[in-house]
Amino acid sequence: MALARMGAGDFGTRDGGRMIRNPETHAARLAAARALVDTVLIPAEARMDAEDRLPDEARAALRAHGLFGISIPETHGGLGLTMEEEAELMLVLGRAAPGFRAVYALNSGGAAQILLRAGTEAQKRRWLPWLASGERIACFCLSEPGAGSDAAALATTARRDGDGWVLDGHKRWVTNAPEAGMLMVMARTGGEGARGISAFALDPATPGVHVLPDQPKMGMRSARVADILFEKARIPADALVGAEGEGLKLALAGLDKVRLHLAALSAGLMERLIEEGRAHALRRTQFGRPLAEQPAIMALLADSAAEALAARCMALELARARDEGRLRPAEAAAAKLFATEALGRVADRVLQAHGGEGYMQGSAVERLYRDARVLRILDGTSEIQRLVVARGLLSA
Template sequence: MALDPETFDALLGAIRRFVAERLRPLEDQVDREDEVPTEIVQEMREMGLFGLSIPEEHGGLALSMTEEVRVALELGRTTPAFRSVFGTNVGIGSQGLIMAGTDAQKAEWLPRIASGEIITSFALTEPGAGSDSASVQTRAVRDGEVYRLSGTKRYITNADKASLFTVMARTGGEGARGVSAFLVPADLPGVSIGRPERKMGQQGAHVCDVNFDDVVVPAANRLGEEGEGFKIAMRVLDRGRLHIAAVCVGIAERLIGDAVAYASERRQFGKPIGEHQLVQAMIADSKTETMAARALVLESAALKDAGQPITLEAAAAKYFASETVGRVADRTVQIYGGAGYIADYGIERLYRDVRLFRIYEGTSQVQQLVIARETMRRGG
């Protein structure tokens, strides 16, 4: 489903102004304080940003994938910590519920997810299960009408703010087929949250350990059937990877704009540095790669909206876009020279921020494996 063009254009314009007028002036503050101001979070709620992908019948905007990535492109023009405030509600924290939840589960949780009343989080990664996500050891043991959940999840985004976790836990034997998915409220006895980790970048977006100590979870909170958890997780990640790819493109476009502005003003050897061919080469490479990444994201989103499987396309978009924004950030620091290394200009902050994109939602190496496997499966 998609909004009518006029309504969507108005939404996109409002988000563009919000980014330029409200978010960008706060970037340094958020980086220093490691916290997004509460008034900004409330404005995000009022704009409907927590419900971008939630069905209309549950209070969301029900954006199509193409519309969602166009919004993500705009949100990429500021520090990614702002998007992370509601990113789990829009993506990995809600999509399992949307895809596999019962009517009762959706009615209970989705309206509050869409409004931003509650924050969601996606608990898959463990101390011993990162890229090898089928090897989760957190266990859920059936005990009548409940499951007893025990284990530890690591690097969980928005864990310290979350009211609801989508948790992948082992209910059967080893491997992907032994994993099931559960909706676990954060206030259940036995759930505890670790302190936010100190990170290289994306200050203001917190990740924490989440511990489950014999947590009693009603069987009614299971998503889908036993053994379907890994399949649900992979479908959730397909969509999430495409969203993240769009954010990467937005940041790359922001960096190119900053680089061009600086190269037009900074003078060396008697002329603006943008007139030197080796600087022009860096700008040309950045622009070309970013245009290619944007085209790949939009094409993949269109396939998703057409009902086509996008496991390969989402992996390719995330791989290419995340690697691209890393190269663009590096070139932008180089164009700025010494100023690019100084905090006052904000370029070193974005350089740190974008490094994570090559790791979460699946590392670049995992994306390569997915791309190769899917290409071979489809016969080239």
């Protein structure tokens, strides 16, 4: 069953301080997502990891369920979900390896959100239906050899030339670059700092755009990553999204949404790891009794369950807060910080509970352990999240 889209009439009334959409439709959507995870995604994990690519049947299923358009309005072909609905969906989808999300999330994430905030109607009509359907894969080109967490230091330039622009620069660690059908590029059009950066939407087939070979990674192997070089790449005037100098502001405006996504995803992955740990503890016997009866193993699982529950509650509560317009940036950063750091601890505990079996290449725990590590880096490292939380606290 595909994930159901909802029309304008599907909004219900307020209940318990939040807007409830049609509960039957949403329940059906979550049930479909659970079936997708259990019957298609989890069975494809080992192959995805070994081949470093998303299997065709998994890609087709993700497209059929509308997951490339989670955050894109229905008017442009997406699911048009509220933040709370997205969080609940990510809790379910998070049980599968996070590499699946890495393939579809950029379509409705950074690229689409910038277009929705500042794009012209022509730009929206051109790009959003493609992105929502998954017909084209989006890339978000921000990081550079000299600009990672310090995004305002980027050096890629876009200079006016006649009735268009010329792009020159080097973007690093671009997720999905080898299969990109659309690039959202941050480039410097003015002076130094954040206010000199603009956003551009362009086709990767543009002459002067060079996607370099794939870069091997520790985990998340389905999400292909490569550098992109821009060498006198000429793009039309209408590639500029929003006003000149607003690019980084537009990129950062959607971080609270991304951080809540990652918090919910991490909570879901913790629950999957705990399932793996529980199953192992029940079937494995040591010293004449199941591991599940060993106090040390019980403690590992209990601590993990407590952190998973806390992350789940944070993600859902703050998703409701965002829907109601009361979310603060520091809260979204706190959720991402806690959930991704807790995920690291849970992955480590569950691997420890598996002993040598968990460390062996090819086991589900070994794969998920590797995949989980990057979530403390993506979309703002834990160190950056701490800065955001601290600044929010100290400026209150």
